[in-house]
Amino acid sequence: MATWVFSEEVDGGPTTTALELLTKARSLDGEVAAIYLGEGSDETFAALGDHGATTVYHIAATDTLAAAGIAAALESLIAGGSPRIILFGLGNTDRDVVGRLSARLDRPVLANAVDISASGPVAVTSEILGGTTKVVTEVRAEAPALVIARPKAFPAEPSGGAAPTVIPVELPDRGHAGEARITSRHAESSEGPDLEAAAIVVSGGRGLGGADKFPMIEELATLLGGAVGATRAVVDSGWVPYSMQVGQTGKTVKPGVYIACGISGAMQHLVGMKDSGTIIAINKDPEAPIFGVADLGIVGDVHSVVPALIEALKTKS
Amino acid sequence: MKIAVCVKQIPDPATPYQLDPTTHWVIRPPDQVMDDTDRYGVEVALQLKEASEGEVVLVSMGPAGNMQGIRQALAMGADKAVIIDDAELKGSGALSTAKVLAAAIKREGADLVIAGTESSDGYTGVVPQQISELLDVPALTFARKFEKTETGIRIERQTQSGYDVVECGLPALISVTAGVVEPRYPTFKGIMQAKQKPVDQLTVSDLGLDGDSVGGSGSGQDITEVSPVPSRQAGQVIEDDGEGHLRIVELLEQAKVV
Ligand SMILES: Cc1cc2nc3c(=O)[nH]c(=O)nc-3n(C[C@H](O)[C@H](O)[C@H](O)COP(=O)(O)OP(=O)(O)OC[C@H]3O[C@@H](n4cnc5c(N)ncnc54)[C@H](O)[C@@H]3O)c2cc1C
Ligand SMILES: Nc1ncnc2c1ncn2[C@@H]1O[C@H](COP(=O)(O)O)[C@@H](O)[C@H]1O
Numbered sequence: 096m097a098t099w100v101f102s103e104e105v106d107g108g109p110t111t112t113a114l115e116l117l118t119k120a121r122s123l124d125g126e127v128a129a130i131y132l133g134e135g136s137d138e139t140f141a142a143l144g145d146h147g148a149t150t151v152y153h154i155a156a157t158d159t160l161a162a163a164g165i166a167a168a169l170e171s172l173i174a175g176g177s178p179r180i181i182l183f184g185l186g187n188t189d190r191d192v193v194g195r196l197s198a199r200l201d202r203p204v205l206a207n208a209v210d211i212s213a214s215g216p217v218a219v220t221s222e223i224l225g226g227t228t229k230v231v232t233e234v235r236a237e238a239p240a241l242v243i244a245r246p247k248a249f250p251a252e253p254s255g256g257a258a259p260t261v262i263p264v265e266l267p268d269r270g271h272a273g274e275a276r277i278t279s280r281h282a283e284s285s286e287g288p289d290l291e292a293a294a295i296v297v298s299g300g301r302g303l304g305g306a307d308k309f310p311m312i313e314e315l316a317t318l319l320g321g322a323v324g325a326t327r328a329v330v331d332s333g334w335v336p337y338s339m340q341v342g343q344t345g346k347t348v349k350p351g352v353y354i355a356c357g358i359s360g361a362m363q364h365l366v367g368m369k370d371s372g373t374i375i376a377i378n379k380d381p382e383a384p385i386f387g388v389a390d391l392g393i394v395g396d397v398h399s400v401v402p403a404l405i406e407a408l409k410t411k412s
Numbered sequence: 413m414k415i416a417v418c419v420k421q422i423p424d425p426a427t428p429y430q431l432d433p434t435t436h437w438v439i440r441p442p443d444q445v446m447d448d449t450d451r452y453g454v455e456v457a458l459q460l461k462e463a464s465e466g467e468v469v470l471v472s473m474g475p476a477g478n479m480q481g482i483r484q485a486l487a488m489g490a491d492k493a494v495i496i497d498d499a500e501l502k503g504s505g506a507l508s509t510a511k512v513l514a515a516a517i518k519r520e521g522a523d524l525v526i527a528g529t530e531s532s533d534g535y536t537g538v539v540p541q542q543i544s545e546l547l548d549v550p551a552l553t554f555a556r557k558f559e560k561t562e563t564g565i566r567i568e569r570q571t572q573s574g575y576d577v578v579e580c581g582l583p584a585l586i587s588v589t590a591g592v593v594e595p596r597y598p599t600f601k602g603i604m605q606a607k608q609k610p611v612d613q614l615t616v617s618d619l620g621l622d623g624d625s626v627g628g629s630g631s632g633q634d635i636t637e638v639s640p641v642p643s644r645q646a647g648q649v650i651e652d653d654g655e656g657h658l659r660i661v662e663l664l665e666q667a668k669v670v
Binding site: 103105106110160162163166185186187190191193194195197198199201202203204205206207218222224226227228229230231232233234235236243271272273274275276277278279280281282283284294295319320327330331332333336337338343344351352354369372373374375377381386387388389390391392393394395396399400401403404407408411412 | 429431436505506507510529530533535536537538539540541542543544545546548549550551552553554556566569570571572573574575576577578579580581583584589590591625631632633634635636637638639640641643644646647648649650651652654656657658659660661663664667669670
């Protein structure tokens, strides 16, 4: 029996979520292995080993949307390695692979997991209905249990594990189903500290009124040494890249201080930031749901409060 | 080109959801709306149809109820709808949903399948990928832009750090994000026409599916415990009198970040 963890390569290494899941996997069931999609390097494999993976199944395909091939390859690997649980993060490729794998194996996917137990039948705690309700679901189907975990549900802690055995995995030809080709890749890198790791996050929402008002949020974040976040409304309007989105379908953040500017506080946004230390909200609507989670709420216009705050901070430093 | 769009009817998101006390499954009232997320898929389908002729078929699983959600999508301009409503489907998880939708799509013989990236109420976010595997077609997922090519479809796929341009031939599935298009509002004419458009109502056996492989019994999982997530205590809310920013500075000082 074993627990496997999927990781896609992002910025040259495993995702933070994958390291969190490897850490959790060590306490679950038997051996821990990683399934790694990307170019890979000794350093990367060492990091996976240092978080508990003794084996890495390495898939080097980078010029196709490889999920169809990966699902078929995993099906064969599973037949040989019999994992009891396979853990995935929320990344888009994670979801492509787990969705296809679940259909191939005829096994359910347990999504939005915040805890997992394997002492009896595999049981997954997830938060549903916009993170308001917690449910425990027991898996009745045969192994492996396929689980998508929420980011930051578990801390990432090194185990001091040695370099893992790396096993290259070839993808079978899926014919037409495996035909999706990546013709070019584009990075929309944002400057400043990493949103998911930052101690302070300043986020902007539709209440800012337009893309041209977003630099004000960036200036405030820079002054505080924090990172910049945004709501999906703002990302979908094309004001800022998706990599800045906080919430259910974006990043999950837990900074010491979160400042929400012109954000209504929809459930799907709250899911991604409600565990922040101190929450400050500026919104002109006294009924805005964001005030329900804020330690300090200012009912006011972002266009006067934020510039005044920037000035006050500048004179202090 | 025949385009199938997956459209989910959901209880009004503004009202609290009720869970059945014994099965813990969501209770679906007769009055339901179209999941807002699916308006984007419908719009993409309509734009593709307008560019190259064809037919747009809505495919939906769940209690038909008063069918407002389906009528909303028909009023936008879709040609017809197939809804699979069967008591056996109660308690369906994502895979069971995908099996039913895939079977209905196969029956229609679509060249392109369009779905949202995740539903507003279930948000497992894997139904589209499961459908693509069951249909054995390529899936261009998380599209934030799309374009028809000579032989297929090309999209910009959202990634963790930017986007990839991805393409494939047909038949195929695409899943679309909420930023991909600006969905149209139904016109009065559209709303009137929607009342006449064909809606096929099917059961599990109409699709030739085995009842044991779908619904609660086929889901392979049981909810054993339900509890509310403790909510965060609200703090102080003050009206900005021109000094509001100073309160923020104070709090930042207390938190030792300035
Ligand atoms: C399946 C699904 C997944 C989703 N995932 C996410 C996600 O990951 N992240 C996310 O953020 N959202 C997500 N959403 C969208 C979410 O439901 C909301 O639509 C979104 O968060 C709203 O963004 P907003 O607060 O910027 O905009 P709005 O809701 O439009 O709020 C704007 C706020 O600004 C205030 N305002 C306006 N003018 C001013 C002013 N001058 N000064 C001060 N305040 C002002 C208004 O009072 C209002 O409260 C998801 C939705 C679905 C269905
Ligand atoms: N019951 C359903 N009927 C029709 N389409 C659905 C249904 N459930 C999910 N979908 C489609 O699959 C997408 C992802 O849903 P989910 O995997 O539930 O988050 C949705 O945006 C819909 O397009």
